[in-house]
Amino acid sequence: MHSSPYKGLLYFWGLLFISSCNPGPDAEDVKYLQGYWEIHKVAFSDGTEKTYAANTTIEFFDWNGRSGYRKKVQPTLDGKYLTSDDALPMEILWRDDRLFLGFTGSDTEWEEEVLELDSLNLTTLHSNGLLYTYNRYEPFSLKTDHD
Structure with missing residues (x-):
């Protein structure tokens, strides 16, 4: 079964x-x-979605003023995080009362528009058309009061 060539266009206009x-x-x-x-969840421009039930890595955002970084970290069962020194520089940008996160990678730059942001939810629209939905991470720990 073939999808309509207009499905992606309808998806784009719907997001807009x-x-x-x-x-x-x-x-x-x-x-x-x-x-x-x-x-x-990640929503693709053709209307398909990929949902993540569990993740081995999470995103950590740290910023001060208009700049900061984003990095991937791995939570451990004792409530700590495994991380590396790799951090993606990030800039907070405002244009036409809209919030954007500007990133500079090793050989590329891109932006993500922040469509939703509150204490529990974050949704960004990448400049390549991908829609990312995040939930605030709730750490899991096997530690007990006896540890």
């Missing part, structure tokens, strides 16, 4: 409509970006 109707985060909401986020 939703993002234009949703006022998005304001300057007060940026405080919620700080911390650990777990990817929940």
Whole structure:
């Protein structure tokens, strides 16, 4: 069964409509970006989605003022995180009352528009058309009061 060539176009226009109707985060909401986020779902421009039931890595956002970084970390069962020194530089940008995160990789630059940001949810639209949905990460620990 073939999908319609218009499905991707309809998906794009739908995202554009939703993002234009949703006022998005304001300057007060940026405080919620700080911390650990777990990817929940990725929506592709053709309308398909990939849902993540469990993740071995999570995203850590750290910023101060207009700049910071994002890095992948691995939570451990004792409530700690395994990490490397690799951090992706990040810049917080405001254009037309819309929040963007600008990233600089080793050989590329891109932006993600923040469509939703509150204490529990983060949704970004990558400049390549991918829609990322994150949930605030809740650490799991096997530690007990007797440890």
